[in-house]
Amino acid sequence: MILNKFYANLSLQRKLLLQFIILSIVPIILIGIVAFFVSYNVTKNNAVQYSKEIVHQSTQKMDELLMGVTKTASMTADEPAIQEALRKPLSNKIADRYAKELDINTRLNFYQSYNDKLFGIYVIGRNGGLYKSNYGTEKEATSDAAWYTKIASSNDITWFQTSKESQIVHTAGEYLIAAGLPIKDKANGNISGVVMVDIPEQELSKIVEAKLGKTGYMFIVDDQDYVVTHFNRNLLAQKAELEPTKKVEKMQEALVKYSKHYIYIEETSSVTGWKIVGMIPLNELTRESIIIRNIIIGIFVIVCTIAIIFSWHFSRRTVQPIKEVSTLMKKVEAGDFSIKMPTKNQDEIGQLSESFNVMIRKLQGLMDSVRKEQESLRQAELKSLQYQINPHFLYNTLDSIVWLVRSKKNDDAIKMVMAITKLFRIGISKGKDIISIKEEIEHVENYLIIQQMRYAKKFDYTIDFPENLYPYQVFKVILQPIVENAIYHGVKLKREKGHIWLSGIETEEYIMLIVKDTGLGMEEDVLQKLNNTLKDAPGEKLNIYGIKNVEERIKLFFGSSYGLTFRSVYGEGTTVEIKIPKVIGVMNNESTVS
Incomplete structure (x- = not known):
């Protein structure tokens, strides 16, 4: 001291x-x-x-x-x-x-x-x-x-x-x-x-x-x-x-x-x-x-x-x-942006004075420009992440429809066509990024209809969301990648028939969407790699683009306190919890948090 x-x-x-x-x-x-x-x-x-x-x-x-x-x-x-x-x-x-x-x-x-x-x-x-x-x-x-x-x-x-x-x-x-x-x-x-x-x-x-x-x-x-x-x-x-x-x-x-x-x-x-x-x-x-x-x-x-x-x-x-520069800097510190530093020398202090004069003139405009650019960048990143979602199962689904038609299973073919039509209609949703939870549930349900028709012997599913969740808003296409993972890396890998549950709960502070399966589950090292990938933590990572996309979209828009949580036991199954805020009153893609 x-x-x-x-x-x-x-x-x-x-x-x-x-x-x-x-x-x-x-x-x-x-x-x-x-x-x-x-x-x-x-x-x-x-x-x-x-x-x-x-x-x-x-x-x-x-x-x-x-x-x-x-x-x-x-x-x-x-x-x-x-x-x-x-x-x-x-x-x-x-x-x-x-x-x-x-x-x-x-x-x-x-x-x-x-x-x-x-x-x-x-x-x-x-x-x-x-x-x-x-x-x-x-x-x-x-x-x-x-x-x-x-x-x-x-x-x-x-x-x-x-x-x-x-x-x-x-x-x-x-x-x-x-x-x-x-x-x-x-x-x-x-x-x-x-x-x-x-x-x-x-x-x-x-x-x-x-x-x-x-x-x-x-x-x-x-x-x-x-x-x-x-x-x-x-x-x-x-x-x-x-x-x-x-x-x-x-x-x-x-x-x-x-x-x-x-x-x-x-x-x-x-x-x-x-x-x-x-x-x-x-x-x-x-x-x-x-x-x-x-x-x-x-x-x-x-x-x-x-x-x-x-x-x-x-x-x-x-x-x-430096004493001369200090005197003028105090005026600028007081908010006087009209000040101009005299340039007496051509050394670093003279260059500093010249640069400071330029900085004062551009400071206000630059601050406004940066604010607008940051907002535009944030929206651009959000769009970019969302457009990464690629329904790669489309080709297999069309092949299945062709096969159903050739097999004269017209009712099943119509059902699959209707399901994929609704799936993409909701996915496009007139260019909106945010839809209601009800629409998101309908989107993933159509996806499950298609997949169950393709893998009828591999799994059943249950959708059980309370109706009080329906009005809340959510980014579109956040459940489908999780369900896709539950099918291809969970129930499909087990010999016996599996089951997938989709549900949700509402708390005072947030909404939790839950996808649970009775599939193969993950060993501890695989679960650790998955968490490393989601959190961008050091260590070996997995190629989980769809799930990583969902995590990044949620955190980019809602903040780091929201996102995905995985729990898994090898041989028993996996549970994924999607934590999102309670968002209502969406209009023109601008939301307010309840």
Whole structure:
């Protein structure tokens, strides 16, 4: 309120100066803000989408590797020779034990040869047997070890945290990830041992070695959020610590988490429940946006300086001639059309003065001319819409008359000729556009007589209008298109014989003409299309020229509160209500509303 009062009390020159400054500065500010956020969001979305694809591909590679490990462990556990070796106690003969060990080791080495990403495959039995696919020096591995008990008590494969040592053989400090599977004796169902598979951590590290942008990276955590592989080796087997997230989005298989300094993209393995986590530093995304922001700030300062100087000079030069125009405009506002503006300049203000003088001279005549033209246009549109009504059934009716004459059904032929004669006599009605409701009822009744003679087996009809409606006036030919629609798109489409009712009611404010049929009716989508067509609403429409013609004539002459209403139930029929005003005293096609 205070600002409005302050602005209202400013001089025109100061207003122009203020407006020019605002119009110059505000767009630059808005463009700068929009450009910054658009560039940031585009960069962020591109980075997230690109990183999500990299994470997804890496997850697929990880799943492929881990599924291969699972398959190898399962094949080993089901190997018949291993089942037999673990079922029996170890032989007391060294030669036999050596031969058995050599046989099993060879089989394990064979399995490993099919998956070159494995470090080793080991079988540890309850009977004390230990077999391996590599030549590492064995540790003391017994069925009493905690890792053995953990594997044997599980029904599925068990994954262990990244470790610098194998549980089975001595290694040179290489990081390994172990997976174990119990071996169930197929003969008795007892757990006879376990399979242990070692995978070099480096194999998983290769999967996530791709960079996300310039400084973003990926790592893997297990289902307890302990780090499985990471470029920072000190974090292996440690609990992953991520920043608290402010926002989480679901993007297909991945979760996108936003924190204060990072964007995290996580996808969970369907094989192990492990997650590949991609980290994108936010400062990498804002770097380009900050450059754009700084450029816009520089442009902003330059433009503001130029705008202030130009606005002051322009407003001062503009105000004086506008003051002169304003004084003369107030006289015209008071109703003095004899005023004449002096033309001093040839610029836009001079042209405005010249045009204003011409406008004053023609204003009164133009207003009268427009009023007459609008009325003529309205009547022309009404005539045009009415003449669109085309009794296209005429040809079929004449064919039916010919057929009746040839069949020597002269009475029926005469009846049809009389009906079509009355139909067109009322339709022409000596050039009148408006007729009484009684005449309109007679018109549609003759139409029904003709159609029933043609489709006697398809429908009957009932006309039940109270006589108090007869004197009221209505546009001619508004019932026939509705009845035609009820025949061709309603009762004619049903196997059983249908019925059409025509009736009307009078209220204190309007008259309602009703056409009801027991035809096929309309499905909801068809009814919606019909309503779209009548109301010129958006959406798919129907080709219903006759009905649309009736609707347009009613609304053009009587207003938008009158017109057609359709209600329909598929399989039961359709009801059409035609709402018109109570019009009486028609003479020379000029009506008054009761």
